[in-house]
Amino acid sequence: MSTSPAVLVVGGGASGCAVTVLLRRAGVAVDLIEAKEDWNATAGSGITLQGNALRVLRELGVWEHVKESGFGFDSVGITAPDGTVLHVNRDIRTGDDLPATMGMQRPQLQRVLTDAVRASGATVRLGTRADTFEQDDEGVTVRFGDGSTGRYDLVVAADGLGSATRAAIGVTDKPEPTGMAIWRIAAPRPAGVTRTDLAYGGPAYIAGYCPTSDTTLYAYVVEAHRDRASIPPETHADEMRRLASAYGGCWPEITEHITDPAKVNYTWFDRLLVEGAWHRGRVVLVGDAAHCCPPTLAQGAAMSLEDAWVLAGLLTSGRAWDDALFQEYYERRIPRVRAVVEASVQLGQWQLDGVRDADVPGLMGRTMTMLRELP
Template sequence: MAAVQKIGIVGSGAGGLTLAALLADAGLDVEVLEKAEGPSTLGSGITLQGNALRIFRDLGIWAEVRERGYPFNELGLRAPGPDATVLAVLDDVRVGGEDLPATLGMPRAELAAILRRRAEAAGATIHYGTAVTGLQQTGGTVTVTTAAGETLTYDLLVGADGLNSTVRAAIGIEDRPRRTGMGIWRAFVPRPTEVTRTDLYYGGPAYIAGYCPTGADTMYAYLVEDAQERHGADGPAIMGELAAAYGGPWHEIRMNLNASANVNYTHFTTHLVEGGPWHRGRVVLLGDAAHSCPPTIAQGAAMAVEDAAVLADELVRVQVFDDAVLTRYWQRRLPRARTVVEASVQLGQWMLEGRRDADVPGLMHLVSDTVKVPV
């Protein structure tokens, strides 16, 4: 019998739902506490690399993920400007193994729905409209207080509640995300037929212009610029103006950046809890609550689901719970998370500095070699 039997998970992102499914599979009583009133249908697309796909295969959802997404094995580099000249087409590294694609794009809401169904099928319960406002540890339990005035008690509480984690603050970990100086426009739009992989355009009015196919008819496009205070209502017009400098598929993308387009803007941020453990007593952090990075390497979701796989492994295989269980978890995860966070930030910093002599291939190989090794 596992050392803990009733587990609360705060947050229903990719990491939290992956952990819920794995622990429920092991026969544990799992409750997911989500502050949103219901399943999210928002967001643009998400890029998943092989190390995330490997965990989804182990979870038994790879066939559904593949069906709902768009897999590819190449990366294109194009010149900025109206001609969008293809400079190179590179074989992308299959970090999940040769039996999985290098990359898969899919709508965020589709991935969330697949993981939600998998967690519920395993026996996990998801409570929507349940915002955690405080917690208290007494002996071998954690008691959570919600905004509705409920009290819920668990053997272990997992904070998988994102960048601005309430759980992280409640246990006194002071690390917070900081802005890196870049911002990103994203738009979820129809897929031009010629878009069959991610292409990146470096230079022009944006640091990066890129896109990722997410399905037979969908894709998301993005433009990375100096961080600014942008307003959502003006998003389609501003993004369209920036996109005018780029050719190829951007002509059709730009035509779909109308007032009804799903366009959003966010700042690049980063943080890493590395000055101490990711837990206090029986409360532990996972995913963006513990570490976050700009999307320059597209490893954020993968790091969260890897966290879930490692934490589940540590919890399920022991019969006596003590501090060493959670210590092993964060010590296994910290070096890998640090590599990804630092590399993601470094790539952005090189662009901000205008560095043309930066060893980008070397940095990308470091990340690939790191995440190629199963957790």
């Protein structure tokens, strides 16, 4: 490795931004490329961040911005489809003195992270893809979509679930659908919504919402996945409103705002867990490029952020950037990520199978208690 290492980060989502900021803090030169011209500035409705995700955001130096922009709470309500509150659970804190849960508008979180990347001094190229990676013992030569090339000591693949980098380096694992899908929308927050409430049953498996600021929330309904081609985009608002209209409590007020199909997001649940190693030579995977899970535990972003934290810590430890270091990264992450992926998938599978006596509270409690430990 050269005396002044250079890293290419492919992908400007949560894990890519996080690893960039942490490496730049240690003086590592970082180029970040992102395929989308707008750097995902408007993508998504909302996101649930639990304490272990907030812990990494605090390490990045952006916690105060997140706290100002989001909505923190410490409990979750379980309701009947008509809105009757059946039980309120105190959330397990996974981030020390931080809130158990923070709801946030996803574009707002992206702005906080991209501002931090800009402030770090990293070089950012938007609308740019990496086409090929030629490796030797010293580094990686990358050819970009515009024909230019760059030479790096390491490439961090943070390009998401459909990672082209993962495929380019010969990792054959691909995401697989779990059988569920989710409808999401951002909407004004009714005054009575101060936590996540989840209704089980009715026409959907789950109907829930999460406050994302003093004035906003995101709402979602989960059903069995359908052929996307059978649902024209112009009908998305109608489809989500049809499902949501069966629920009571705050749902009628929320449903009034499900009118614009362009603001409704329909996504299948997928699972992915790359086994054996998360690197090939000097290209290493982080976040959704290495693993993903259904949002039944709201841990997807947290696992991605933790990857970035652990990898950056190893890369800035003074050790050689070699197979032993990258394998240690994998071995530190895999037990924790595997537990989250398997639990998240199991929670959904119990619903798909109609298992009425499933130990949902036990599985969630065991998993969240494990996440209180540092990664």
